[in-house]
Amino acid sequence: MPPPGHTARRALALPLLAALCCTAAPAAATETSAAPAWTATPSASPSAHGSGQAGARPYFYLEGLPGSVLKDRLSVTNPGTEPVTVRLRGADAYNAGDGSFAVRRTDGSTGTGTWLRAARTEVTVPARTRAEVPVTFTVPADASPGDHPGAIVAESGGRSVGVRVRLRVGGPRLAALTVEDVGVHGRTIRYTLVNRGNTVLVPRLAVSADGLFAQLRRGPRTLPVELLPGQRARLTEPWPNAPALDSATVRLRVKAAGGAQDEATASALFVPRAPVAGGALLLVAAASGYALRRRRRRRRGRRAGPPGDPPTEPRKHTEDRHLVKAGADT
Numbered sequence: 001m002p003p004p005g006h007t008a009r010r011a012l013a014l015p016l017l018a019a020l021c022c023t024a025a026p027a028a029a030t031e032t033s034a035a036p037a038w039t040a041t042p043s044a045s046p047s048a049h050g051s052g053q054a055g056a057r058p059y060f061y062l063e064g065l066p067g068s069v070l071k072d073r074l075s076v077t078n079p080g081t082e083p084v085t086v087r088l089r090g091a092d093a094y095n096a097g098d099g100s101f102a103v104r105r106t107d108g109s110t111g112t113g114t115w116l117r118a119a120r121t122e123v124t125v126p127a128r129t130r131a132e133v134p135v136t137f138t139v140p141a142d143a144s145p146g147d148h149p150g151a152i153v154a155e156s157g158g159r160s161v162g163v164r165v166r167l168r169v170g171g172p173r174l175a176a177l178t179v180e181d182v183g184v185h186g187r188t189i190r191y192t193l194v195n196r197g198n199t200v201l202v203p204r205l206a207v208s209a210d211g212l213f214a215q216l217r218r219g220p221r222t223l224p225v226e227l228l229p230g231q232r233a234r235l236t237e238p239w240p241n242a243p244a245l246d247s248a249t250v251r252l253r254v255k256a257a258g259g260a261q262d263e264a265t266a267s268a269l270f271v272p273r274a275p276v277a278g279g280a281l282l283l284v285a286a287a288s289g290y291a292l293r294r295r296r297r298r299r300r301g302r303r304a305g306p307p308g309d310p311p312t313e314p315r316k317h318t319e320d321r322h323l324v325k326a327g328a329d330t
Helices: 271-306 313-330
Strands: 042-044 062-063 069-078 084-095 101-103 116-118 122-127 129-138 147-157 159-169 177-185 186-195 204-211 215-222 232-238 246-256 260-270
Touching: 042 159, 069 084, 069 122, 069 147, 084 116, 084 129, 084 159, 101 147, 116 147, 122 129, 177 246, 186 246, 204 260, 215 246, 246 271
Parallel strands: 062 159, 177 260
Antiparallel strands: 042 069, 069 129, 084 101, 084 122, 084 147, 116 129, 147 159, 177 186, 186 232, 204 215, 204 246, 246 260
């Protein structure tokens, strides 16, 4: 069964950096005068298969064994007042750094995007008309089992819309998830989730922390991330009530369907900045005072002369006494 449909019902918007969501929506790219532009908000979705309801399926879901050929139809709707020419292509999907769903640029796909063949790579859609385009997915004979996410992208006038593709190749399924690089930075817990299996995962996260004075307990909740096979996402967890002075151990537990689970811990030291700065100033002042006292001692030592020599003034007085005695004898 595919992952929960609430993510698949969101719009697929693909700017030049290819950020793509689930249903079609225009990207916020700048139009160029050299290419035709959409005259109204376009839409793209899997064909309703004769139901007459555009967008009845929010995404493509196909399943087959290695070497199979899977067929479907794409609907491209032009609600504007002018015809538009649309280019169609397949694209691999991946997770951006923050875990959001994205697709490869043109000629950047090496997997699912290359399996797609549309009956026409370009189609002109008249005004207020919907065009139906047959599409074919040829699964390679050596394709690995598991989920192979991708998208069908429709491009025109510097804008792109598309539909998400969930293609599953038959065979053993493995759900494996790890949480790594846990660290505490101020009032934020940072961590990385890695999908090490071959199925799409929707993780659930639980957070706890134990210190001398502070505790944190945050029960399991579903993260707004669909982690694709082999992908990773760098995420954060706020800790608004983090202690000002404490030493704590932070623990993260993640779970996902299929038995995937993992946990990781990190130590955090909280020290107020003002006392630290004051302590540093005290150390600097103490070091400066010690150095000054040493310089003064060395100067006094140079004035006194080498050790063992009689002081200058007492020696002069002794010589005077000898002179007085000699005169008296004379």
